[in-house]
Amino acid sequence: MIIKKFQANTEEAAVQQARDELGSNAVIMNIKVVKPKGIFGLFKSSTVEVTAAAEEKEPVIPQLPKKPETVQLAADEAVKVPVLDKKKEDTSVIEERLDSLQQLLEKQWGDKTFEKKEQPKENVKSEESKVKNENLSFIKLIYGVMLENEVDEKYANQIIDETERIMKSDKSVDYILSNLYQKMILKFGQPKEIELSEEKPKVVFFVGPTGVGKTTTIAKLASKFKLEDKKKVALITADTYRIAATEQLRTYANILDAPFSVIYSLEELEQNIEKVKEYDLVLVDTAGHSHRNEEQKENINQLLHCLGEEYEKETYLVLSATTKYKDLLEIVDSYSGFTDYSIIFTKLDETSTYGNILNIKLYSGVSLSYITNGQNVPDDLEVLDTQSIVKKLLGGK
Ligand SMILES: Nc1nc2c(ncn2[C@@H]2O[C@H](COP(=O)(O)OP(=O)(O)O)[C@@H](O)[C@H]2O)c(=O)[nH]1
Numbered sequence: 001m002i003i004k005k006f007q008a009n010t011e012e013a014a015v016q017q018a019r020d021e022l023g024s025n026a027v028i029m030n031i032k033v034v035k036p037k038g039i040f041g042l043f044k045s046s047t048v049e050v051t052a053a054a055e056e057k058e059p060v061i062p063q064l065p066k067k068p069e070t071v072q073l074a075a076d077e078a079v080k081v082p083v084l085d086k087k088k089e090d091t092s093v094i095e096e097r098l099d100s101l102q103q104l105l106e107k108q109w110g111d112k113t114f115e116k117k118e119q120p121k122e123n124v125k126s127e128e129s130k131v132k133n134e135n136l137s138f139i140k141l142i143y144g145v146m147l148e149n150e151v152d153e154k155y156a157n158q159i160i161d162e163t164e165r166i167m168k169s170d171k172s173v174d175y176i177l178s179n180l181y182q183k184m185i186l187k188f189g190q191p192k193e194i195e196l197s198e199e200k201p202k203v204v205f206f207v208g209p210t211g212v213g214k215t216t217t218i219a220k221l222a223s224k225f226k227l228e229d230k231k232k233v234a235l236i237t238a239d240t241y242r243i244a245a246t247e248q249l250r251t252y253a254n255i256l257d258a259p260f261s262v263i264y265s266l267e268e269l270e271q272n273i274e275k276v277k278e279y280d281l282v283l284v285d286t287a288g289h290s291h292r293n294e295e296q297k298e299n300i301n302q303l304l305h306c307l308g309e310e311y312e313k314e315t316y317l318v319l320s321a322t323t324k325y326k327d328l329l330e331i332v333d334s335y336s337g338f339t340d341y342s343i344i345f346t347k348l349d350e351t352s353t354y355g356n357i358l359n360i361k362l363y364s365g366v367s368l369s370y371i372t373n374g375q376n377v378p379d380d381l382e383v384l385d386t387q388s389i390v391k392k393l394l395g396g397k
């Protein structure tokens with residue numbers, strides 16, 4: 001995989017540069033506005049920097065340092081999004097990122113006993129076969145780490161199988177790790193964010209089981225768009241099952257000084273949206289429902305399809321990272337065929353294993369988007385950081 005940064009005056013131009021150079025399949029991994037530094041920067045305008053990745057036929061061979069200075073992973077290092085240094089080769093960025101991960105893995109690897117069982121000393125005849133055996137043991141370790149993180153065995157096997165050719169070669173452990181890391185990042189794909197339209201109001205529906213954090217997530221997003229991006233945001237709730245549910249969103253709407261309405265029918269949705277048609281963004285909360293209840297499912301289905309072409313519509317399925325894998329699969333199944341949707345994972349702070357995020361991505365094939373990691377509105381919300389999550393799935397912190 002190639003990772004490169006592109007700078008231009010606008011986001012579109014930077015993305016175009018990335019696509020021109022890396023091809024139309026390039027994955028945009030990060031977009032940020034770069035403010036000019038220093039006092040003279042005041043007179044310059046900001047530029048937009050896009051980090052993009054694309055797969056290449058042969059993976060880049062990173063040259064990791066042979067002997068790590070320390071086996072201790074700095075906590076903040078492990079989760080930090082990489083700051084790509086323009087002066088350095090792109091591959092060295094991956095090296096740096098994998099370095100600390102590798103150190104941790106090496107430490108764990110040294111502690112494992114299976115390695116000895118699998119490789120009796122007398123079998124290690126040449127340097128080359130030693131390297132191959134090391135690779136196999138290393139792959140087993142990685143495989144174990146993925147299963148511990150609750151990556152579905154099926155997907156862990158799939159990922160390992162894809163690296164089989166390299167694993168059996170005399171390539172270094174570093175090379176394999178970097179290959180796995182890159183492959184997994186591409187598997188996660190580019191997380192989707194709510195993008196507002198210039199011409200039409202964007203109406204975003206939030207669906208999903210009860211108690212996963214739909215209303216709280218809406219409050220976080222409303223706050224981000226209204227306070228940070230200075231957009232006109234309106235809130236609507238169709239969750240009339242519980243009085244407390246309407247009051248919860250009403251309270252957030254009051255705090256944000258955003259228009260709020262409760263709707264009891266499809267006609268009321270149309271009428272209320274009409275009232276805020278000059279707004280940039282309308283977030284619609286729905287009643288959590290059991291994916292096993294066909295009638296409730298049908299109600300949601302109608303809600304998602306009742307608005308006409310004068311609105312841009314989008315749906316987010318909200319799932320909790322703490323839900324059992326089997327239930328997550330059932331929920332995703334129950335929504336497939338409804339409409340196109342993206343997935344928001346909530347409550348990452350309440351679990352230490354993130355395998356389900358990868359499992360659900362690979363099972364459903366739909367885009368992941370935001371994640372939430374706490375109850376604080378608006379702070380505990382961010383776009384899924386694929387690099388950080390892949391690192392965790394491979395045993396990093
Ligand atoms: N720990 C944690 N709790 C959350 C998160 N998001 C929401 N919650 C809590 O989950 C509970 C249910 O949230 P709510 O938004 O009412 O869920 P809804 O029924 O899907 O609308 C509330 O107590 C929220 O504070 C999160 O990311 N982490």
Ligand SMILES: [Mg+2]
Pocket residue numbers: 214215216239245285288
């Ligand atoms: Mg709710």
